[in-house]
Amino acid sequence: MFTHSEENYLKTIYHLELDSKKGISTNAIAKSLATKASSVTDMVKKLSEKEVVVYKKYKGVTLTAFGKKTAANIVRKHRLWEVFLVEKLNFSWDEVHEVAEQLEHIKSPKLINQLDAFLSFPTHDPHGDPIPDKDGNLKTIEKSLLSTLQKNESGICVGVDDSSSEFLQFLDKKGIVLGKKIAVLEKEEFDDSLLIVIEDKKLSISNKIANNLYIKK
Amino acid sequence: MFTHSEENYLKTIYHLELDSKKGISTNAIAKSLATKASSVTDMVKKLSEKEVVVYKKYKGVTLTAFGKKTAANIVRKHRLWEVFLVEKLNFSWDEVHEVAEQLEHIKSPKLINQLDAFLSFPTHDPHGDPIPDKDGNLKTIEKSLLSTLQKNESGICVGVDDSSSEFLQFLDKKGIVLGKKIAVLEKEEFDDSLLIVIEDKKLSISNKIANNLYIKK
DNA sequence: TAAAATTTTTAGGTTAGTCTAAAAATTATT
DNA sequence: AATAATTTTTAGACTAACCTAAAAATTTTA
Ligand SMILES: [Mn+2]
Ligand SMILES: [Mn+2]
Ligand SMILES: [Mn+2]
Ligand SMILES: [Mn+2]
Numbered sequence: 113m114f115t116h117s118e119e120n121y122l123k124t125i126y127h128l129e130l131d132s133k134k135g136i137s138t139n140a141i142a143k144s145l146a147t148k149a150s151s152v153t154d155m156v157k158k159l160s161e162k163e164v165v166v167y168k169k170y171k172g173v174t175l176t177a178f179g180k181k182t183a184a185n186i187v188r189k190h191r192l193w194e195v196f197l198v199e200k201l202n203f204s205w206d207e208v209h210e211v212a213e214q215l216e217h218i219k220s221p222k223l224i225n226q227l228d229a230f231l232s233f234p235t236h237d238p239h240g241d242p243i244p245d246k247d248g249n250l251k252t253i254e255k256s257l258l259s260t261l262q263k264n265e266s267g268i269c270v271g272v273d274d275s276s277s278e279f280l281q282f283l284d285k286k287g288i289v290l291g292k293k294i295a296v297l298e299k300e301e302f303d304d305s306l307l308i309v310i311e312d313k314k315l316s317i318s319n320k321i322a323n324n325l326y327i328k329k
Numbered sequence: 330m331f332t333h334s335e336e337n338y339l340k341t342i343y344h345l346e347l348d349s350k351k352g353i354s355t356n357a358i359a360k361s362l363a364t365k366a367s368s369v370t371d372m373v374k375k376l377s378e379k380e381v382v383v384y385k386k387y388k389g390v391t392l393t394a395f396g397k398k399t400a401a402n403i404v405r406k407h408r409l410w411e412v413f414l415v416e417k418l419n420f421s422w423d424e425v426h427e428v429a430e431q432l433e434h435i436k437s438p439k440l441i442n443q444l445d446a447f448l449s450f451p452t453h454d455p456h457g458d459p460i461p462d463k464d465g466n467l468k469t470i471e472k473s474l475l476s477t478l479q480k481n482e483s484g485i486c487v488g489v490d491d492s493s494s495e496f497l498q499f500l501d502k503k504g505i506v507l508g509k510k511i512a513v514l515e516k517e518e519f520d521d522s523l524l525i526v527i528e529d530k531k532l533s534i535s536n537k538i539a540n541n542l543y544i545k546k
Numbered sequence: 547t548a549a550a551a552t553t554t555t556t557a558g559g560t561t562a563g564t565c566t567a568a569a570a571a572t573t574a575t576t
Numbered sequence: 577a578a579t580a581a582t583t584t585t586t587a588g589a590c591t592a593a594c595c596t597a598a599a600a601a602t603t604t605t606a
Contacts, residue, residue: 547606548605548606549604549605549606550603550604550605550606551602551603551604551605552601552602552603552604553600553601553602553603554599554600554601554602555598555599555600555601556597556598556599556600557596557597557598557599558595558596558597558598559594559595559596559597560593560594560595560596561592561593561594561595562591562592562593562594563590563591563592564589564590564591564592565588565589565590565591566587566588566589566590567586567587567588568585568586568587568588569584569585569586569587570583570584570585570586571582571583571584571585572581572582572583572584573580573581573582573583574579574580574581574582575578575579575580575581576577576578576579576580
């Protein structure tokens, strides 16, 4: 149906659309895929012929309903595999992404359905990102950045915005784990750093960190 | 390291070498990969430059030690994934090959080591084929074709030669399962068909079937 | 061992996916 | 509104992995 490369383009456009709502620019896609704008133009024409995107010269690109469903299915596979790697094969959450980038391209509906069942139908991946259902629908939960909490407020840590292994390992080192309660004891006016408490441990957290951690109030 | 296509060539040459000992011919590779001889010549030159095969024009090709190890590792992955699909995801043994053909190309040493452990270090795949170890070594067991058994002899069913889904489904239908004891009650002179007993059930088996079933005496 | 048949290689072409450099269109700035 | 800066597309080229058709080498057969 779609080549490895076409799937990567679709997934990228899907992710970019989630926080832009407008047509996705050639340059944005190129940057995200670490490729050249001219390559993107070529590919986008091909995807447009395959009816997964709508493309107007110089106006960027949008996914069709079919394209969105196709892309969501790749994301679904990516995230289910990440859960598998962490839950069953003892990978840590900062090691799974690269492997999932490969596994997401395996074509077998039965495989992914059985994997889903084997994992007891998880709703979120190890980074707190939601797993699209079979129809490509995402259940978006109301989550906020830790940086939006005020003094004496608290919430459950439910996800990360940046999931680079550097950031994830940093969280590991600090003992910040998804599912744990985080309470803000102090909010520093000067640099917006926070003094938080997690698992009875006090931690000082920079604004940069607080901007990359999601909590559910 | 190696492309998808290079890996498929390596694996094919590896399989062909297992039952020929001589240089593998261009045509044999082409037939096995359903491609053209001219394409094989091209690829074989490339593999030769990468030092995984020794190639002499018109003389066929042989794997180097490095090539053999590389190929065995792909076979290892293929067979471990087949075990995973059958043991953990409830695939039947006639459904796993196509998916394993894709999964065998996933590159992650950690993944395959963890998978191996997760499956409790299996030694054989669902078709009775041995799983190469990390160094690419195969433990070959002494097995014989069912067709070589004489009247009143018996053995344990340990593998299939043909693992097409048609044949495997035929075995399912007849109740022939790996690990079960098969005893030969009669051997028909005329067409070399066998009257066998498996799990207290009597079955008449053609020579073609008996030539595709391995038993351990 | 010479002719015939077969196998293998070479030559030249195609497609997918990428690239660089230049042209064209759009957007921002004065 | 004209010019400058930026973005996007086009043109032309490259590589990997294929293909067909023809040439060359090997093997078989008579
Ligand atoms: Mn990921
Ligand atoms: Mn993730
Ligand atoms: Mn197989
Ligand atoms: Mn097998």
